[in-house]
Structure formats: structure tokens, C-alpha cells
Amino acid sequence: xxxxxxxxxxxxxxxxxxxxxxxxxxxxxxxxxxxxxxxxxxxxxxxxxxxxxxxxxxxxxxxxxxxxxxxxxxxxxxxxxxxxxxxxxxxxxxxxxxxxxxxxxxxxxxxxxxxxxxxxxxxxxxxxxxxxxxxxxxxxxxxxxxxxxxxxxxxxxxxxxxxxxxxxxxxxxxxxxxxxxxxxxxxxxxxxxxxxxxxxxxxxxxxxxxxxxxxxxxxxxxxxxxxxxxxxxxxxx
Amino acid sequence: xxxxxxxxxxxxxxxxxxxxxxxxxxxxxxxxxxxxxxxxxxxxxxxxxxxxxxxxxxxxxxxxxxxxxxxxxxxxxxxxxxxxxxxxxxxxxxxxxxxxxxxxxxxxxxxxxxxxxxxxxxxxxxxxxxxxxxxxxxxxxxxxxxxxxxxxxxxxxxxxxxxxxxxxxxxxxxxxxxxxxxxxxxxxxxxxxxxxxxxxxxxxxxxxxxxxxxxxxxxxxxxxxxxxxxxxxxxxx
Numbered sequence: 001x002x003x004x005x006x007x008x009x010x011x012x013x014x015x016x017x018x019x020x021x022x023x024x025x026x027x028x029x030x031x032x033x034x035x036x037x038x039x040x041x042x043x044x045x046x047x048x049x050x051x052x053x054x055x056x057x058x059x060x061x062x063x064x065x066x067x068x069x070x071x072x073x074x075x076x077x078x079x080x081x082x083x084x085x086x087x088x089x090x091x092x093x094x095x096x097x098x099x100x101x102x103x104x105x106x107x108x109x110x111x112x113x114x115x116x117x118x119x120x121x122x123x124x125x126x127x128x129x130x131x132x133x134x135x136x137x138x139x140x141x142x143x144x145x146x147x148x149x150x151x152x153x154x155x156x157x158x159x160x161x162x163x164x165x166x167x168x169x170x171x172x173x174x175x176x177x178x179x180x181x182x183x184x185x186x187x188x189x190x191x192x193x194x195x196x197x198x199x200x201x202x203x204x205x206x207x208x209x210x211x212x213x214x215x216x217x218x219x220x221x222x223x224x225x226x227x228x229x230x231x232x233x234x235x236x237x
Numbered sequence: 238x239x240x241x242x243x244x245x246x247x248x249x250x251x252x253x254x255x256x257x258x259x260x261x262x263x264x265x266x267x268x269x270x271x272x273x274x275x276x277x278x279x280x281x282x283x284x285x286x287x288x289x290x291x292x293x294x295x296x297x298x299x300x301x302x303x304x305x306x307x308x309x310x311x312x313x314x315x316x317x318x319x320x321x322x323x324x325x326x327x328x329x330x331x332x333x334x335x336x337x338x339x340x341x342x343x344x345x346x347x348x349x350x351x352x353x354x355x356x357x358x359x360x361x362x363x364x365x366x367x368x369x370x371x372x373x374x375x376x377x378x379x380x381x382x383x384x385x386x387x388x389x390x391x392x393x394x395x396x397x398x399x400x401x402x403x404x405x406x407x408x409x410x411x412x413x414x415x416x417x418x419x420x421x422x423x424x425x426x427x428x429x430x431x432x433x434x435x436x437x438x439x440x441x442x443x444x445x446x447x448x449x450x451x452x453x454x455x456x457x458x459x460x461x462x463x464x465x466x467x468x469x470x471x472x473x474x
Binding site for chain 2: 104108111112114115116117140142145177178210211212213215216217219220222223226227230231234235237
């Protein structure tokens with residue numbers, strides 16, 4: 001077992017709750033489960049154990065891998081799993097992230113998105129690795145409930161999905177978020193943390209502004225996405 | 238110069254923009270400014286230089302400190318400053334964070350709070366260090382525009398501030414966020430990342446729920462605060 005790298009065809013769920021979520025959603029992809037000698041969460045551990053038995057997954061009692069693979073304290077169970085294919089549902093509402101570069105942000109966005117019932121995230125490359133253990137951890141395991149798909153360009157994404165309203169979120173968006181009426185299927189589109197969306201994105205649909213004072217340059221990406229998801233889904237959950 | 242520790246009476250603004258913001262808001266607290274040989278942002282650098290001249294602040298050209306103090310690439314200017322006293326305005330609207338434990342979260346909350354015009358954050362101890370360079374960095378320098386104050390208990394906080402509506406945000410809050418009408422001064426109260434607010438907080442005021450599906454346990458703290466701030470301030474900025 002080695003420290004995770006992007007080109008691996010497997011990755012790690014680092015922690016008890018993440019491993020449980022992995023076993024619940026994708027048991028068929030789990031290679032094995034490592035247990036640290038300090039593991040002491042009885043109830044979750046019993047659920048993990050019975051899922052491993054049920055799906056014939058090897059449990060390995062060894063502390064060594066934890067120092068290599070994880071740099072978090074309190075990580076006492078690791079689920080090793082094969083990376084799997086995922087596709088977005090072309091008919092659903094989507095979040096579209098253009099060139100996201102921060103794994104923590106991506107994970108947190110996944111968690112909030114799943115919480116607000118948006119289960120499909122399209123990612124326009126280049127972008128961070130959704131299977132990096134840091135992303136999985138920041139998602140609190142919500143990754144395993146997500147449909148996701150990488151695209152080489154926004155045009156390629158548009159070709160794949162059903163007709164819908166496209167809402168690019170921009171610092172100079174022409175309509176304020178709270179003035180938007182949600183009538184059709186939609187895609188909420190957000191740019192890179194540092195650079196945002198390039199100005200041509202306003203041609204794809206109604207650009208949206210989340211108004212804030214000019215005491216800050218912009219909102220943090222995951223906060224902007226959360227606010228948008230809240231506003232689009234409230235009263236509909 | 239040493240790697241930052243909580244008990245220091247000084248801290249570091251790591252980066253060009255942070256140092257500029259520090260010099261604009263608290264020039265009297267700046268001890269000196271370090272410049273790395275790879276520094277190449279001409280325009281911001283000139284603003285920093287003229288502020289240092291104006292306030293008689295020493296600029297030191299040396300690369301050594303950067304390896305000790307910062308573990309970020311692209312950090313080519315460091316502002317060293319004396320930690321300063323800050324007090325919340327007892328008449329303003331507040332965010333209250335009870336036992337926040339994550340520096341990145343705290344910094345991001347500060348950024349969003351300042352962006353939505355809430356300039357006062359009360360922190361109930363035990364809590365992370367607001368002057369940790371990680372917090373400052375996550376705030377993108379918004380810390381230097383913030384009034385903040387630590388309190389030993391929520392009761393102590395209440396004694397200090399003017400009468401207002403208290404809104405504790407809880408997973409079992411009794412009213413949904415979008416049903417709240419904002420009529421008086423208010424304090425938005427949030428618990429620790431892992432444990433939330435204890436149930437006695439519902440006695441302090443109208444508890445609020447940000448509704449999400451039970452596919453996730455909770456929203457990330459900084460996302461929950463952002464959504465609350467958006468909802469309370471929209472149409473008022």
C-alpha cells in the first residue's frame with residue numbers, strides 16, 4: 001500500500017464513517033478494509049464487519065498502512081476501493097464546476113449538493129481529482145452518493161445533457177440570485193477559485209450575481225455554491 | 238523568526254494581498270515586512286512599499302524566513318504584526334461561534350461575514366486562535382476588517398451586548414430559515430463543527446433549521462453560516 005497518487009486505479013476511504021458509507025454504496029468496488037489496533041467504535045465497527053462478511057471482503061488487522069496512507073489522527077479504519085465509472089443523469093438538475101482546483105472545496109461542495117438533493121456534478125477539466133482521499137474526506141462520504149462526470153469543455157457538457165436553463169455565477173452577473181425564478185431544469189455553473197468564469201460564459205444563459213459588499217473580492221467557492229443551492233432548492237426539499 | 242505558535246504576541250500575514258490589507262487596516266501594529274527575492278507583483282509591491290515608507294516600517298529583503306514560517310508556495314511577502322485587542326460593537330448584528338475548532342472554517346466565515354456586512358463575530362471559548370496564520374489566510378485578509386471578541390461563556394456574551402433576537406442554528410431547530418422574518422437586531426449562533434449546539438441553546442431564542450435531506454448528517458459549518466448570512470442580509474446590502 002502506498003500514499004495515494006492520482007494515477008492509481010484505486011483510492012482510500014480514510015475513516016470509520018467514510019468506510020461505512022463506501023461499503024453501503026459500492027460494496028462491489030471494495031478491495032479490502034484495514035483495521036487499526038486503536039479502533040474502538042463498537043457499533044459502526046460491527047456494521048462494517050457484517051457488511052464485509054456479507055460481500056466477502058477481506059478485513060486486515062494492521063497498523064502499518066495508517067502511517068503511510070493517512071496523516072490524520074483518529075483514522076482507525078481504511079477502505080481500499082477500485083475507482084469506478086460514474087455518469088451524470090442528463091435529465092437532472094446539475095452543478096457544473098469549471099476547473100475547480102481545491103480538493104477541500106470540491107468535497108464540501110459534494111456534501112452540500114447531496115444534502116440539497118442535487119445528485120449530479122459535472123466537472124470541466126483541467127480539475128482536481130475527485131477520488132483523492134482529501135476530497136472524499138471533505139465530502140464526509142457524500143461522494144459515494146454522487147453522480148459525477150468529467151468533460152473536456154463546457155460545449156461537450158452541453159451536448160450530453162437535456163435542454164435546460166444555464167445559470168453562470170459571475171462577479172458581474174446581470175441578475176441577482178434572489179430575483180431568479182426557478183421554472184425549468186437547470187445547471188448552476190461556477191468557475192475556478194482564483195479566476196472565476198471567463199466572460200464568454202454569459203452567452204450560455206442568465207448570469208447570476210450573489211451580491212456582497214466590495215470589502216471582499218469574492219466569496220469562497222464552496223460558500224457561493226452553498227448559497228446558490230440553498231436558494232434554488234428551498235421550499236422544494 | 239519562528240514558526241507561529243498560539244502563545245506568541247505577534248503573528249504573520251502570509252502573502253502579498255494579506256500584507257497589503259494588514260498595512261491598510263493596522264499599520265500601527267506592523268513590526269516589519271519581509272520580501273522574498275522571487276517577489277514579482279509590481280503594482281501591489283509598490284503600494285506596500287509606499288505604505289511602509291509612510292508608516293516608517295522596516296522592509297527586510299531575505300528568503301530565509303519564508304521556509305520557516307510559511308509552507309505555501311507563492312508566498313513572497315510576509316507582514317509581521319503585533320496581535321491587537323478587538324471588541325465587538327454591542328449594538329450591531331453578530332455572528333456567534335461556539336467552540337469553533339477549524340481554522341480554515343473560521344477564516345472563511347470571517348470572509349463571508351465581512352462580505353455580507355456583518356462586521357462583528359463573537360467567539361465562545363474554547364476555540365481556535367483567530368490570529369493563526371491559517372485563519373488569516375483563509376479569511377483572505379478580511380480578519381483585519383473584523384471586530385471580534387472571545388467570551389468564556391454564552392451568558393457572558395449576553396451580558397455584554399444590547400438586547401436583540403438570538404437565533405441558534407440547530408439540526409433540530411424549530412423554524413426553517415426561510416420562514417424567519419428579520420425585524421430586530423440579531424445574533425446568529427452556531428455550534429462546533431462536530432457537535433453543534435447543545436440542546437439548552439433553544440432556550441436563548443428562536444432555534445433555526447436549515448433544512449437538508451438526511452443523505453448527509455449536517456452541512457459544513459462555514460456553508461451553514463454562509464447560507465444564514467445570505468438569507469438574513471439579502472435585499473439589505
